[in-house]
Amino acid sequence: SQKIEQNSEALNIQEGKTATLTCNYTNYSPAYLQWYRQDPGRGPVFLLLIRENEKEKRKERLKVTFDTTLKQSLFHITASQPADSATYLCALSNNAGNMLTFGGGTRLMVKP
Amino acid sequence: ETGVTQTPRHLVMGMTNKKSLKCEQHLGHNAMYWYKQSAKKPLELMFVYNFKEQTENNSVPSRFSPECPNSSHLFLHLHTLQPEDSALYLCASSPTGSGGATGELFFGEGSRLTVL
Numbered sequence: 405s406q407k408i409e410q411n412s413e414a415l416n417i418q419e420g421k422t423a424t425l426t427c428n429y430t431n432y433s434p435a436y437l438q439w440y441r442q443d444p445g446r447g448p449v450f451l452l453l454i455r456e457n458e459k460e461k462r463k464e465r466l467k468v469t470f471d472t473t474l475k476q477s478l479f480h481i482t483a484s485q486p487a488d489s490a491t492y493l494c495a496l497s498n499n500a501g502n503m504l505t506f507g508g509g510t511r512l513m514v515k516p
Numbered sequence: 517e518t519g520v521t522q523t524p525r526h527l528v529m530g531m532t533n534k535k536s537l538k539c540e541q542h543l544g545h546n547a548m549y550w551y552k553q554s555a556k557k558p559l560e561l562m563f564v565y566n567f568k569e570q571t572e573n574n575s576v577p578s579r580f581s582p583e584c585p586n587s588s589h590l591f592l593h594l595h596t597l598q599p600e601d602s603a604l605y606l607c608a609s610s611p612t613g614s615g616g617a618t619g620e621l622f623f624g625e626g627s628r629l630t631v632l
Contacts, residue, residue: 440621445604445625446625447626449518449623453620493559506559507558508557
């Protein structure tokens with residue numbers, strides 16, 4: 405069966421360090437992979453999209469990698485700040501590229 | 517402000533009540549979605565509307581009834597719900613009906629539903 409796995413345990417890091425979150429998937433061949441940020445009691449907010457033929461994408465302090473061989477995406481936040489504390493969701497398109505499925509998210513806590 | 521507005525933000529209802537959730541998007545998008553987010557579970561897609569036509573019903577029980585009168589408005593009518601239906605219900609929109617896969621989904625802030 406298809407699975408999207410994100411670490412359900414919270415990731416605690418010190419301010420200024422690089423946070424790295426992992427998204428692993430099985431039985432998928434996604435054409436697109438997205439990352440969203442969700443704050444408590446609020447809707448998810450889109451951050452980045454990466455295509456299957458792209459290895460890496462950057463946006464300001466954010467970097468996403470997409471390894472279709474390992475079936476894994478890594479999401480990095482450099483020079484992390486307490487304001488980066490939130491839950492981060494990865495989402496994969498289905499094989500037809502017309503539907504999106506979300507992982508359970510990883511909560512990031514950045515301590516001052 | 518994401519351009520997607522959901523009302524009410526909080527709703528408490530009994531199992532015999534009938535209520536509705538409303539979603540409105542001001543982005544000119546053609547596709548709208550309902551998602552359910554329960555505690556400690558991933559977002560679950562419920563319904564997809566593309567140009568006012570329902571294109572996806574993800575095996576949702578009939579006690580949830582969607583309505584899309586136009587591309588800007590989406591409703592979720594609720595009837596004889598169960599306590600396990602308590603969750604955050606999120607509305608989203610996207611420019612096209614690609615399920616949001618090829619571009620970002622714009623989410624509302626959600627309606628927190630509690631069924632007693």
